[in-house]
Amino acid sequence: MRLILANPRGFCAGVRMAIDVVDQILDVFEGEPIYVYHEIVHNRHVVDRFRDRGVSFVEDVDDVPEGAIVVFSAHGISPAVREQARARNLTAIDATCPLVTKVHSEAVRYARQGYQILLVGHKNHQEVIGTSGEAPGRTLVVESPEDIPGLAIEDPERLVYLTQTTLSTDDAGVIIDALKEAFPAIKAPPSEDICYATTNRQEAVRQIAPECDLVLVVGSKNSSNSVRLTEIAQTAGTRARLLDDAGELDPSWFVGIDRVLVTAGASAPEDLVAGICRTLVQRFGATIEQRDVFDEKVEFGLPITLKREMKGKGIDPESRRVRVEAPVITEALYGAVPLTVSAGDADA
Numbered sequence: 294m295r296l297i298l299a300n301p302r303g304f305c306a307g308v309r310m311a312i313d314v315v316d317q318i319l320d321v322f323e324g325e326p327i328y329v330y331h332e333i334v335h336n337r338h339v340v341d342r343f344r345d346r347g348v349s350f351v352e353d354v355d356d357v358p359e360g361a362i363v364v365f366s367a368h369g370i371s372p373a374v375r376e377q378a379r380a381r382n383l384t385a386i387d388a389t390c391p392l393v394t395k396v397h398s399e400a401v402r403y404a405r406q407g408y409q410i411l412l413v414g415h416k417n418h419q420e421v422i423g424t425s426g427e428a429p430g431r432t433l434v435v436e437s438p439e440d441i442p443g444l445a446i447e448d449p450e451r452l453v454y455l456t457q458t459t460l461s462t463d464d465a466g467v468i469i470d471a472l473k474e475a476f477p478a479i480k481a482p483p484s485e486d487i488c489y490a491t492t493n494r495q496e497a498v499r500q501i502a503p504e505c506d507l508v509l510v511v512g513s514k515n516s517s518n519s520v521r522l523t524e525i526a527q528t529a530g531t532r533a534r535l536l537d538d539a540g541e542l543d544p545s546w547f548v549g550i551d552r553v554l555v556t557a558g559a560s561a562p563e564d565l566v567a568g569i570c571r572t573l574v575q576r577f578g579a580t581i582e583q584r585d586v587f588d589e590k591v592e593f594g595l596p597i598t599l600k601r602e603m604k605g606k607g608i609d610p611e612s613r614r615v616r617v618e619a620p621v622i623t624e625a626l627y628g629a630v631p632l633t634v635s636a637g638d639a640d641a
C-alpha cells in the first residue's frame with residue numbers, strides 16, 4: 294500500500310494562532326480559570342487537550358463568572374456577544390482568525406452603504422452566526438440555489454454577496470452563479486472570502502484524489518473545511534472517510550486498496566495524521582510519499598489585547614510569535630517510515 298500525504302494539510306495560520314492564544318493565556322494567567330466561548334477550533338482532540346489542562350468551554354457568555362477571562366474562538370463572534378462580555382466585565386481575548394474578521398468588516402461596510410448582504414454559508418455554523426450578527430437586519434443566509442426564490446430582497450440593485458471562509462469552492466461557485474443570474478447587479482466582495490487554507494487543501498485533494506483508491510481526511514465531524522474535503526474527494530470519484538484519529542480506522546475500508554491519499558482539515562493536529570500513517574505502515578507495510586502542492590507562508594500575530602496583557606506581566610510578545618511551517622514528517626511523530634517527497638502541480 295502507498296500513502297500519499299497531501300501538503301498542505303492540517304493546521305492553517307488562523308488555527309495555529311487561536312491555539313497559541315489559549316496556550317499563551319494558560320501561561321500568562323497561570324492558575325486563573327480560563328473560559329473559551331465555543332470550541333476554540335472545531336477539533337475534538339484540540340478541545341479535549343485544553344479541557345485536560347483546565348480550560349472550560351461555554352456556549353453562552355453568561356456561563357462565564359463576572360470578571361473572568363474569556364477567549365473568543367477562531368470562528369468569530371457577533372457584536373452582541375462582545376457586548377455581553379463587556380457587560381459582565383470579562384477580560385476578553387479575541388482569537389478570531391483575521392480572515393474571518395475581514396468578512397465581518399465587509400459586512401459592516403456594505404450594510405452602512407445601504408446594501409443588503411447575501412451571506413453564502415451554513416446557517417448554523419458559528420462563523421455565519423457571527424458574521425450575520427454584524428448586520429442582523431441586512432443579512433440573509435443562502436445555503437443553496439434553492440433558497441434564492443424565497444429571499445426577501447428589498448432592492449436588487451443594492452445587493453452584495455459574501456461567503457463563509459471554509460466553503461467548498463465548487464459549491465460556492467454554483468451558488469454565486471445562481472445569485473448572479475437571479476440578481477445581475479449583485480456586487481462581489483473586493484477579494485475572495487473563501488480563505489487560502491481552504492482553497493489550497495481542496496485543490497490538493499482535487500489534484501491527487503483521482504489517482505487514489507481512497508481518501509482519508511483527518512478532522513472532526515463538525516469541522517466545515519474537513520467535511521468539504523471529503524466531498525471534494527467524492528466529487529473527484531474517490532471514496533472518502535472522515536476520521537478523528539487512528540482509533541477509527543476500519544480494516545474493511547482497505548480491502549483491495551492500493552493507494553490512499555491522506556489529508557487533514559485546517560483544525561486537525563499533525564500528530565493525529567502521523568498516528569494514522571504509523572498504523573497503516575504497521576498493518577499493511579505502507580510506504581509514504583509526501584506530495585507538495587502549495588507552499589504556505591501565512592502567519593498571524595497574537596491579538597492586541599493579549600499582547601497588552603503579556604506586556605503588563607513583563608513578557609515580550611515578540612518572543613512568542615506564532616510561526617507557521619509546512620508539516621514535517623519527523624521520526625518522532627511518524628517513526629522510521631520509508632518516505633519520498635514529490636512536487637504536485639501548484640498551477641493545475
Ligand code: SF4
Pocket residue numbers: 305306307308367390391392393458459488489490491518559
Ligand atoms: S480555515 Fe481559513 S478562515 Fe478558518 S481559521 Fe484557518 S485561515 Fe482562518
